Amino acid sequence: MSLTHLQRLEAESIHIMREVVAEAERPVMLYSVGKDSAVMLHLAKKAFFPSPPPFPLLHVDTTWKFRAMYELRDQAAREAGMDLLVHQNPDALEKSINPFDHGPLHTDMWKTEGLKQALDKWGFDAAFGGARRDEEKSRAKERVFSFRSANHRWDPKNQRPELWHLYNARKNKGESMRVFPISNWTELDIWQYIHLEGIRIVPLYFAAPRPTVERDGLILMVDDDRFPLRPGEEPQMRSVRFRTLGCYPLTGAVESTADTLPQVIQEMLLTTTSERQGRAIDKDAGGAGMEKKKQEGYF
Amino acid sequence: MSAPLDPVYKTDALIAEDIDKYLDVHQHKTMLRFITCGSVDDGKSTLIGRLLYDSKMIFEDQLAALEADSKKVGTQGQELDFALLVDGLAAEREQGITIDVAYRFFATEKRKFIVADTPGHEQYTRNMVTGASTADLAVILVDARKGVLTQTRRHSYLAHLIGIRNIVLAVNKMDLVGYNREVFEKIVADYRAFASSIGITDFVALPISGFKGDNITTLSPNTPWHAGPTLMEHLETVEIDAAHDAAKPFRMAVQWVNRPNLDFRGFAGLISTGTVKPGDAIRVLPSGKTSTVSRIVTLDGDLKEAVAGQSVTLCLADEIDCSRGDVIAAAEAPVQAADQFEAVIVWMDEQPMLPGRPYWLKLGTQTVSATVTEPKYQVNVNNMDHLAAKTLELNAIGSCNIATDRRIPFEPYGENRELGGFILIDKMTNATVGAGMIHFALRRSDNVHWQATDISREHHAALKNQKPAVVWLTGLSGAGKSTIANLVEKKLARMNRHTFLLDGDNVRHGLNKDLGFTAADRVENIRRVGEVAKLMTDAGLIVITAFISPFRAERDMVRGMMQPGEFFEVFIDTPLAEAERRDVKGLYKKARAGQLKNFTGIDSPYEAPAAPELRVDTTAMDAEEAAEAIVRMLVP
Numbered sequence: 022m023s024l025t026h027l028q029r030l031e032a033e034s035i036h037i038m039r040e041v042v043a044e045a046e047r048p049v050m051l052y053s054v055g056k057d058s059a060v061m062l063h064l065a066k067k068a069f070f071p072s073p074p075p076f077p078l079l080h081v082d083t084t085w086k087f088r089a090m091y092e093l094r095d096q097a098a099r100e101a102g103m104d105l106l107v108h109q110n111p112d113a114l115e116k117s118i119n120p121f122d123h124g125p126l127h128t129d130m131w132k133t134e135g136l137k138q139a140l141d142k143w144g145f146d147a148a149f150g151g152a153r154r155d156e157e158k159s160r161a162k163e164r165v166f167s168f169r170s171a172n173h174r175w176d177p178k179n180q181r182p183e184l185w186h187l188y189n190a191r192k193n194k195g196e197s198m199r200v201f202p203i204s205n206w207t208e209l210d211i212w213q214y215i216h217l218e219g220i221r222i223v224p225l226y227f228a229a230p231r232p233t234v235e236r237d238g239l240i241l242m243v244d245d246d247r248f249p250l251r252p253g254e255e256p257q258m259r260s261v262r263f264r265t266l267g268c269y270p271l272t273g274a275v276e277s278t279a280d281t282l283p284q285v286i287q288e289m290l291l292t293t294t295s296e297r298q299g300r301a302i303d304k305d306a307g308g309a310g311m312e313k314k315k316q317e318g319y320f
Numbered sequence: 321m322s323a324p325l326d327p328v329y330k331t332d333a334l335i336a337e338d339i340d341k342y343l344d345v346h347q348h349k350t351m352l353r354f355i356t357c358g359s360v361d362d363g364k365s366t367l368i369g370r371l372l373y374d375s376k377m378i379f380e381d382q383l384a385a386l387e388a389d390s391k392k393v394g395t396q397g398q399e400l401d402f403a404l405l406v407d408g409l410a411a412e413r414e415q416g417i418t419i420d421v422a423y424r425f426f427a428t429e430k431r432k433f434i435v436a437d438t439p440g441h442e443q444y445t446r447n448m449v450t451g452a453s454t455a456d457l458a459v460i461l462v463d464a465r466k467g468v469l470t471q472t473r474r475h476s477y478l479a480h481l482i483g484i485r486n487i488v489l490a491v492n493k494m495d496l497v498g499y500n501r502e503v504f505e506k507i508v509a510d511y512r513a514f515a516s517s518i519g520i521t522d523f524v525a526l527p528i529s530g531f532k533g534d535n536i537t538t539l540s541p542n543t544p545w546h547a548g549p550t551l552m553e554h555l556e557t558v559e560i561d562a563a564h565d566a567a568k569p570f571r572m573a574v575q576w577v578n579r580p581n582l583d584f585r586g587f588a589g590l591i592s593t594g595t596v597k598p599g600d601a602i603r604v605l606p607s608g609k610t611s612t613v614s615r616i617v618t619l620d621g622d623l624k625e626a627v628a629g630q631s632v633t634l635c636l637a638d639e640i641d642c643s644r645g646d647v648i649a650a651a652e653a654p655v656q657a658a659d660q661f662e663a664v665i666v667w668m669d670e671q672p673m674l675p676g677r678p679y680w681l682k683l684g685t686q687t688v689s690a691t692v693t694e695p696k697y698q699v700n701v702n703n704m705d706h707l708a709a710k711t712l713e714l715n716a717i718g719s720c721n722i723a724t725d726r727r728i729p730f731e732p733y734g735e736n737r738e739l740g741g742f743i744l745i746d747k748m749t750n751a752t753v754g755a756g757m758i759h760f761a762l763r764r765s766d767n768v769h770w771q772a773t774d775i776s777r778e779h780h781a782a783l784k785n786q787k788p789a790v791v792w793l794t795g796l797s798g799a800g801k802s803t804i805a806n807l808v809e810k811k812l813a814r815m816n817r818h819t820f821l822l823d824g825d826n827v828r829h830g831l832n833k834d835l836g837f838t839a840a841d842r843v844e845n846i847r848r849v850g851e852v853a854k855l856m857t858d859a860g861l862i863v864i865t866a867f868i869s870p871f872r873a874e875r876d877m878v879r880g881m882m883q884p885g886e887f888f889e890v891f892i893d894t895p896l897a898e899a900e901r902r903d904v905k906g907l908y909k910k911a912r913a914g915q916l917k918n919f920t921g922i923d924s925p926y927e928a929p930a931a932p933e934l935r936v937d938t939t940a941m942d943a944e945e946a947a948e949a950i951v952r953m954l955v956p
Contacts, residue, residue, distance in 0.1 A: 026351035
């Protein structure tokens with residue numbers, strides 16, 4: 022009996038999650054409600070069955086996610102028997118930071134700062150993230166167990182070597198680990214696994230008629246009435262879906278009629294643009310955008 | 321743009337026609353992990369970029385970015401520079417070299433591939449060993465114009481050392497030598513002679529051009545003399561290690577004990593070799609207790625069988641002791657357990673290895689304290705010569721003996737990578753400083769038995785009517801350690817206590833006169849003093865020591881040698897400026913003048929105790945008061 026690539030990836034991810042639980046004092050799973058988070062949650066259930074996953078879920082909320090994401094988030098945590106912690110950066114809340122008026126500051130305050138605040142607030146020393154090495158060039162070099170200094174910084178030049186299945190989770194007080202159990206999965210692996218395991222994902226990944234406007238080359242969904250329409254802009258119903266989910270005003274939709282998982286996968290495979298292109302965030306700081314954000318503490 | 325851009329490898333015929341069939345095919349793929357090794361200019365990144373491109377893992381927007389980048393910083397003129405696809409970090413892009421391990425992914429109908437891209441620079445042995453540790457196969461790249469170089473030998477040695485069974489010799493840049501068959505065959509013959517000399521018995525040689533695409537996915541018309549396979553064919557069909565591992569006896573390191581309630585106790589782990597079924601007899605190591613497997617539990621229902629490479633939860637028929645770090649093995653073929661080993665160590669830290677210093681050793685799921693001896697030899701990775709060495713520097717490889725503080729279950733690395741490979745972790749910085757591969761257990765630990773003596777340490781102590789102790793004074797040179805130690809001993813003598821004072825300077829005239837002041841020698845100095853002090857406590861004495869002992873790790877090592885409650889660490893806390901002002905022996909002056917190297921506080925660090933039994937602030941109390949405080953601690 023020869024294991025398939027998905028079976029081997031699953032086994033590796035489960036092994037990583039168990040190592041964290043065995044060695045960390047206070048682990049947490051970052052949960053963003055996207056498809057990668059859905060796979061992570063599913064793997065966590067498998068890793069610790071029949072126990073529920075022995076850590077809470079943490080959603081670093083920007084208040085600007087799609088409504089459908091909030092619905093699934095609460096339901097998924099309840100079904101898994103896990104605590105759901107939600108953190109919204111109080112400074113960002115007070116200043117009403119939003120993607121329309123504040124540009125890159127939006128991501129910086131809600132997500133980067135919000136994440137640091139949340140980790141400090143609850144004293145988590147290990148945080149699972151759903152990043153994959155195939156997503157972006159600087160991710161390709163990040164370790165599975167990624168060490169962060171007491172002020173959450175990542176030093177790409179000084180990473181711990183990772184050999185065999187041996188992960189060094191040791192750290193001093195105040196320091197922490199970001200752990201990426203699905204590092205070695207590709208986008209196709211994620212979709213295939215969702216298909217094979219029947220994992221529930223946010224309906225936004227499937228095509229449906231949705232109110233949208235076209236702006237700066239992106240098709241944006243008008244998910245609620247906070248969306249300020251420019252003069253002449255009129256939301257139009259288009260059959261669209263999303264390949265990646267973030268804050269709705271920053272996430273571009275693609276026109277599509279794919280409303281089943283195989284059709285979505287088919288479109289993904291036939292498509293000619295890469296996954297993160299629908300997100301404005303990578304382009305902020307030129308070619309090295311993500312690497313710079315990560316050094317500063319972004320996931 | 322003149323690069324040949326026709327993707328020649330079709331993976332997507334089914335996607336448009338029958339997506340369900342396509343998904344079914346792709347759900348049954350296997351996975352191969354491999355590494356590419358080559359020197360800076362061998363075209364390694366170009367080859368990986370080519371594999372990604374030919375298997376359609378590059379999207380249009382990435383291609384557009386690649387075109388723009390190629391014009392801006394590319395090294396291939398107006399042609400596409402595939403290397404830019406894989407060189408990740410910003411600094412590297414500017415330098416035009418790859419400097420860390422990067423993982424890349426592509427897939428064909430038959431397999432998913434994970435490529436570890438590892439650099440060819442000499443100082444990055446660490447990275448190559450890291451990338452190779454999880455690989456089933458190594459592609460050794462050789463520039464057809466240059467032939468087998470020192471780097472080629474080094475990469476091959478490392479790949480072989482780390483246990484990779486499948487070696488591909490990829491003679492690259494064949495386009496630049498006119499696809500000349502003689503050139504290719506000469507390189508293959510040279511390589512064969514070298515490879516067999518280091519124990520590589522089998523390899524596959526391919527003439528390729530990563531840049532032009534020859535023999536990557538289709539046989540090249542430019543090399544009609546090469547009958548195949550192509551690189552991709554070989555990668556798709558070579559036997560993977562996982563299949564090999566399933567045929568070995570069953571072993572699983574226990575990661576975590578799953579106890580949701582009193583009725584369930586499961587042992588979670590990743591099966592490293594073999595297969596397991598309910599009813600199988602197992603033995604838990606190192607305890608040696610036996611039981612049988614009652615269930616293999618998963619979220620999707622109990623399994624009838626599980627194999628190497630799967631993460632499972634096992635339930636046992638009996639309530640036996642078993643926890644994280646233990647190994648569950650086939651009862652009829654259990655693993656060994658030992659506390660002394662011979663191992664090959666690859667050093668991975670800027671700070672050289674310190675023989676005698678305790679490090680954390682992680683092997684499988686167990687973490688124990690371990691010390692490493694001086695290397696028996698260091699390997700020159702360029703010609704495989706054995707060199708004498710006192711320590712191992714960054715990227716050095718050597719053979720050492722290792723002693724762990726308890727017996728651990730293991731297997732020789734050649735038989736089991738997961739239970740024979742370990743990492744060493746610095747106890748202070750928590751950095752991963754070394755990686756090792758166990759050759760075999762040393763029988764010495766079995767042959768040197770403790771001589772049981774009739775007069776016990778308790779008896780010795782009772783005769784002297786006292787509790788043995790070690791009072792360990794640590795602090796900067798000139799802090800006042802010797803003065804205070806001397807006063808403490810005088811006070812204790814007046815109280816009819818049997819004592820002995822071990823002083824740093826005095827010990828260096830005799831027992832330790834062969835040692836200098838390098839970090840390694842300082843560690844050995846303290847280790848010997850610790851052992852002597854320990855023997856003296858066995859004899860019932862109160863031992864007072866006065867050593868700078870600057871490193872926390874060694875003080876903790878000595879503490880670990882003593883009986884609980886018998887070690888008293890006393891920090892003689894004198895600020896550097898004050899010690900330097902006193903400078904009773906004139907040493908600071910010499911050190912400042914550069915006449916004395918490795919002087920603590922000047923050009924060698926002092927690590928203050930985090931939680932000493934007593935801290936003596938010499939700016940707040942004099943030597944007499946300090947000695948009194950120490951005596952009160954010992955004799956309340």
